[in-house]
Every structure is written in structure tokens, then in C-alpha cells.
Amino acid sequence: MALRSNRFDDAARAGWLYYVAGNTQDQIATKLGVSRQSAQRLVSLAVSEGLVRVHIDHPIANCLELANRMREKFGLVFCEIAPTDPGNESTIVGVAEAAAQEIERWLRKPEPQIIAVGTGRTLKAAVELLPRMDCRHHKVISLTGNIAPDGSAAYYNVVFTMSDSVNVRSFPMPLPVIASSPGEREMLHQQAMIIPTLELSRKADVTFVGIGEFGNQAPLFVDGFITEAELEMLSAAGAVGEIVGWSFDADGKLIEGITNDRVASAPIPSRETSLVIAIAKGRKKFACIAGAVRGGLINGLITDEETAEYLLGMEA
């Protein structure tokens, strides 16, 4: 441990000398008394371990304008657009960074906040970008269960990742994501450990969720929360996307039955009294993001230029 933290210390120092003080790796090597290659490794370790945080302090005009038009067209309370990296469809680093920024903004508030979180790859990436901070006065509530179908801890659950860097009172949900029957879901929700968490989720000041798409890459299916048969039934019933397990159609209306009568997640908090911010981008998600905004399942959105342009281009 001492070794490890010493290594990180060196990495941080190398990163500082490189990015902040503007030394070359050669100079750093001399100053730290290591070889140039080692200095290079320290710098790259600092980057890969997220010790080095970069952000661009300039509002890119196109992003601002798209955000305004999005708020206008879809009546969003909050909208933030990150640049798109053309030709790199899969990178989520832009929206993750923007989301981290926004989550941090909430965490910095001195008044105690109730922050609810869903799941998802992008959300998880965002949470990993959070700086170390001490926020004991806030509460972070997971809207969804953290038990994977095989009984292990669900990988894309976000609450635990957050506690790596942020000291906050957290309320995970020791539940599966989708119960085996409506009755079981009822029973689970009666548990003493769950009731106060559900209660808190209803009072969330702000909620951050991902949006899962349908299709053969559907995260609900890929992660094993639903079977292929259920996936097909849901698709046949018009499902295009899902938020914390609640499947909805192209108009953002929740699908009746199938899996929705046994989703063990808390309901999406009210958009009347709180801000529900979705973080999602990319072509595969166009339809489900469109559904979520159309149906008012969310009133905040963090996405990228390409997605915003698609959403603004489509029929209202």
C-alpha cells in the first residue's frame, strides 16, 4: 500500500510537472531521478488512472445553440451538449465529462441534497471522472437493484463506484433489477432495508439516469436481466428504450405488463418536483432518447452534437 500510494504520488508529481509546469519528460526524468522511459510511464499512469483532469473552458458556440434549441423544442429544464468526435462513434468521453461536471455541481452544493442515480455505462464512466471530494451532507440513492442475475454485484451499478472518490452517504438497493413475479417485487419492497430508500428516492432533488436501447445490444438483455423471449415480447409491444428497467415505447409511454409489472427499481422520480437528467448519446440510442423526451420521462438531457442534431431534425 505504501508502495502503491508512493507510486501514485510520483505519478501525480510527474503529471503535474508535465501538464501544469510544462516540463518535457526528459526534464521530469532528471528532476525525479528516473530514466526518461520511467518518466513517460509515470505520466501515462497519471493519465490512465485519472489523476490528470482536463477540461475545456470555452463554450463551443454550436453546442450552446443546440442546447438552447433542445430546451425550447422539448421543454427541457436542463440540457447540455458535448462535442461529437466525428468518426469515433463509440466514445462516450464527451458526455461522460459533461455529466461528471454536472454531478459535481450538485455535490458541491452546501445544502444537503438527495441525489438519485440509475445505471448504465455512460453514467458509470461519468462517475469515475468525479474528483475526490467530501460530501457527507448529501445522500445518494440508487434507483435500481445492485444484484445481477447470477447473484453477483451488478457491474454497472453506480453508487459503489461513486464512493471510490466521493465521500457521501449512499443508499444502494440490495435487490435484483427485475423480480421473478409481481408478488416477489411487492415482497421485496416491504423489506425494512428497502422502504426508507424507496422513500428517499421519491424525494430526490435531482436524478441522473442512463437510457438503455432495445435491439440485440439491449443492455437489459446483454447483462442478463431479461431473457431473449422477454426482449422480443417487449419489442413486439413497441418498447424502444428503458430507464432503470422501466421499458417504454416511442412515445415514452411505459409498456403495460410483460416485465414492467415486476421491475424492482424505484419509480423514476417526479418531473414535477425534481430534475431528472438522462445521459445518453449515439445512433443506436436515437429512438429511445427521442421516446424519453417526447413522453416527458425526463426533463434534463446530456448528449452530444450528433444526437442533438438528430433529435432537432425529427418530427416533433
Add this chain to the structure above:
Amino acid sequence: MALRSNRFDDAARAGWLYYVAGNTQDQIATKLGVSRQSAQRLVSLAVSEGLVRVHIDHPIANCLELANRMREKFGLVFCEIAPTDPGNESTIVGVAEAAAQEIERWLRKPEPQIIAVGTGRTLKAAVELLPRMDCRHHKVISLTGNIAPDGSAAYYNVVFTMSDSVNVRSFPMPLPVIASSPGEREMLHQQAMIIPTLELSRKADVTFVGIGEFGNQAPLFVDGFITEAELEMLSAAGAVGEIVGWSFDADGKLIEGITNDRVASAPIPSRETSLVIAIAKGRKKFACIAGAVRGGLINGLITDEETAEYLLGMEA
């Protein structure tokens, strides 16, 4: 203007693609439709214009420990130590970054704050690092006059620099730094525009100041606020440093007379009721920083490892 902002927009986008999305400059050139050289220039423009902000999210153990020992030894309420770049004595980028961080922390507070600021190169560098933000609810007060001896605006005044990026209610002092006589100083302080500003400075929640050293590089002298004769008289009287024009000796006691009876700056706010943070580092400043902490002229300090080690090594 459109061109300029467009250029900055491109630079920001190039910087984003480079530092955040991790593209090479070649890829950026293709994506932005410019030559590789132009892409390189855009990236470097983004850096030099401060559009790219880097910071290290890892507490370097040695810096933390030094800060603790500083607080202990000198009874400081606040102390922050930035890494030293060995062999680059002159760089102030480390403490400037740390200071910017702390100023930003105050500016982010939702409750209205009264923030007083002094002058100095390091403080100015720190303020230039502030991100764009909207803080209409705070007030920023200059403790010192902003009129240079030749009648122009004093270059190292900080309030105007701050308004470049931060939208805040600012209260500059349209005064010289040192009046020609005690009587003139009295008269100036009776002006209707000055009285409320002086009043506010007394109620500051936090104050950020630089510390000027004496010697032939003394900023007070170099910037023409005092004559060579005055500099020598002050030195002979034991002056080792100066905060917003108030000269003090090695024990941090204000010098009597000479220039101190006509300094037109507001007094340094009370350390009983507010936090007075000095930002200073470097060998030339060892003596004056030591004086300021010994005499309790300040109760907060942002400096670097080398300076902290010197201060901790000396006789209390």
C-alpha cells in the same frame, strides 16, 4: 469579432479532440478539414489562451504534510502547498493554480460573499486561470488603488482581470496606491465613491493578497509607487515586505511613518473576523513571507514546497 470567436471555437474544439477525446493532431486535422500544422496551431492556441484547463486530482503526500505542519507551526487557519518545479525557480504556475482553485471555491458559494483582493503578479496569474462563471451575488473589492504613478491603470490590479472571466459585482478603488501626503490620503478617503468600498473591505469574508518583497526588485519600487530614496529609507527602517502597500518588518510589524502614513489602500481586513490568504513563493520572498506569518498579518497562505520547507526550517 465573429472571426475571432470562430477561431477560438475551433481552438476549443481542437483542444477538446486532442486532450479529452485523445485524437492525434493528424486526426483532428482531417476532422476539422485543415492541415496538420493548422491543427497543431489550434491546439497550441487553445493551450496558450487558457482554454484548456488541467489539474491534478491527487493529493501529493509531501504537500499535504507540509501544509499541516505550516498550520500547526504558524497557527494558520488555511494553508495550501503546491509542488515545486525544481530548477525552475521563477515559475508561479503551481501556486497560481492552487490559488485559482481556492478563489473559485469561494466564488462557487451560493451565499453572497464579500471577497477582497490585493495586487501582485502571482495573484494576477491566479485570477487569469479562473474559469468563466456567473457570480453576480458576490462582491469583489479591491483593497488598493488602481491608478499607476503615471496616471494610467495599474497593470497588476486584479479586479479588472477577474471581470474578464467572472461576472461579479466589482468595486475597484480609483485612487493612487500611495498618496503624496497624509492629508491627501485623508481627502481621497472622504470621496463619495470610496467610502462604501472602504466600508465593504472592512466586512470582507475572505481576502486574497500578494506579498511584495523589498530589495532592488521590490514591486513597489519597480512599478514606480515609491522612489529609490523611499525604498532605502524603508529598508533602513527594517522593512522586509509589503502587502497592498503597507510595509512591515521581519516581525510583521508595520513600519511607522515614511510611506505607511500615506498608503491609500484599505487596511488589511481583520484576521479575527475574516480569512486573509496570501499567495507568495520563492527565495526572494522567504523573508517577507516569514515576517507576514510571524506577525499574523495573514492567517492563510498558499505557497510551494520549497518555501514551506524554508519556513518550517527556520527558528520560530
Add this chain to the structure above:
DNA sequence: TCCAAATATGAATAATTGCTCGTGAGCGTA
């Protein structure tokens, strides 16, 4: 309209950075 100064561009080249790979030290195990 024309000229001069300032500015931007791309080619060439120099400097820096990143990667691969072979070596050897450290370490646990048979």
C-alpha cells in the same frame, strides 16, 4: 487602388513522446 505590414500557410526538419521487446531482478514454489 496600391503598398507595406501583419498574419496565415505548408514544407522541411528538429524535438519529443510512445511502443516493442529483450533482459534481469525479485519471489513464490517444487
Add this chain to the structure above:
DNA sequence: TACGCTCACGAGCAATTATTCATATTTGGA
């Protein structure tokens, strides 16, 4: 002790980035 494994190290080389310089192109005046 010998063996095999992992891992950090640095040499060498490939890739990327920064700078310089000569040449256009724009801009602001007369």
C-alpha cells in the same frame, strides 16, 4: 537450489508533435 513466473527497466525505433523558414494572403492605410 532450481524453476518458472511476473514485472520493472531501458535500449532502440516508430510515431507524433513543435519549430523554423520561405511563401502566400489578408488587412489597414495612404
